[in-house]
Amino acid sequence: MTDVAHMKWWGWGVEGVGFHHEDKPAFAPFVRKAVGLDVSTPPAPVDDFSSVEVPASRLSDDAHTALTAIVGAGYALTDDLERVVHTYGKSIRDLLRLRAHLLPRVPDVVLYPADEAQVELIVSWAVENDAVLIPFGGGSNISGSLEPPVAEERVIASIDMGRLRKLIEIDEYSGLATFQAGVLGPDLEEQLGARGWTMGHYPDSFTHSSLGGWIATRSSGMQSDKYGDIAEITKGLRVVQPGGTLVIRPIPNASTGPSVREAILGSEGRLGIITEATVQVHRLPERREVIGYLFKDWESALVAMHDISTSDAAPSITRVSDARETGFSFATRKASTGISSKVTAGLMTVLEKRGWDLDEICLSFIGYEGSPSHVARQKSMVGSVIRKHGAVTVGKGPGALYDQKKFDTPYLRDFLLDRGAAADVSETAAPWSKLLPLYRNVRAAADGAYAQLGTEGWIMCHLSHSAHSGACLYFTFAFVHDGVDPIAQYDVVKSAIQSAFIESGGTLSHHHAVGTEHAPWLEADISAPGVGLIQGMFDAIDPGKNLNPGKIISSE
């Protein structure tokens, strides 16, 4: 038993924590209307782990002894729960497989190295013994980036980076912090916060994902408009590879040929094990505000987000939900009484009188950070764009609520799964000129998939992560599955959405990586020579295919 904490083996987050709807009166009617599900149905119990049949470990006693000599007693584990926790990420496909005990291949051993020297010894051991290594951060990915290939005959070791979690140093003058790569989000921000700094990277999975995992999947946090995606935040790296340890020094910009730093970003463990990263950090902002705005409809909201991104304003968050997701947001509010519910009702009456269709309203959150005068100036610049597009300000209340519940929403998928509905997400990025047609095509593709399945289904969307030339559209979809082969049904919907992304000029993923889940669309996204370039790197660095094989390019 190590001191590294993991999520539930069958679902998201911490044991004993889950989503509850009893205090959210609008939730049950909303779900009934959206997908025809009665959420008062008693939840199906999750099996006790003791009933799960886990394939036996293929690790020999000699190999176990050799690995224990590297990481120390108690840090080379072969028990079933450890191995199952390290088999999958947390996509709906993963959750369905876990609940159905579908575990055709699990790692044979889980290793917990304490430092880079141990990681180097593990990599040498794997190359000499022709074993497979799969680095593990928080286990939160949703792209099939962790799972062992089913047909893999060699010994598979999961390398859990959870003991490598120290802040090594801060270069305060340059705003650069060097961390061990296994550090999880809350620990990282706590160590920085204690010294007055922040990295500002807050993915929705923040509580259970790691710095190394963010880098290996090219993650994006909700404040990326100000702090950048992890690709921009990461300045330096140490990566243990079969041939030695790759060192990328933290340089603001370098003209050193094709970017090796960029090659490691998004490499999903295939180009080595990231042991350290130097990241850009910022002084904790004096003021932080997230303001809510209401738009009359999605079309005007999208144009407003475009106009903000091309203006001089530099907010930390630009996010707007389509009408469906706005409805969902309202439905997950706690019962409100007194003044706030009267104000909301009053505002809706005013908007209706102005001719707004309340079913088309879109809720937006814009974040501002910095000195009070900077925040005031940003708000005023954004305010003038917002007003030009006829939107109204609803103040700090909805923004504060969004901030509070953003890390709870991931629990909703397990709640729905307990009651027979599957929900997951697909996200993309495209130039501004293509976003609206892409949105419409994806909605139509999902509806077509639901019609093909003969089931009621739901799809909703928000825009986030704006850039000068375009933005990310993030879709959430849900349907009541047939209970017979929910994964096959999921494949129909997911595939329709992903294909619509590519056909509409979007990418297969803005920040969730390729893994195995999105690999079928890679060639259409980056062309055959692009895939060849990546394959060439994998072959050069890892000729024995010891590092997380089958991810990103699945046709090898």
Ligand SMILES: Cc1cc2nc3c(=O)[nH]c(=O)nc-3n(C[C@H](O)[C@H](O)[C@H](O)COP(=O)(O)OP(=O)(O)OC[C@H]3O[C@@H](n4cnc5c(N)ncnc54)[C@H](O)[C@@H]3O)c2cc1C
């Ligand atoms: C509910 C939910 C919400 C999410 N929200 C977001 C979001 O807002 N933004 C976002 O970007 N993503 C989000 N994700 C996806 C996921 O959290 C990210 O992909 C995250 O970056 C994965 O980090 P991890 O530490 O959990 O990595 P893991 O899942 O453990 O691993 C992911 C991949 O990285 C590799 N890897 C991990 N550590 C290392 C290392 N040290 N060296 C080399 N390779 C390594 C693994 O081998 C694997 O290929 C969400 C997922 C869920 C389930």
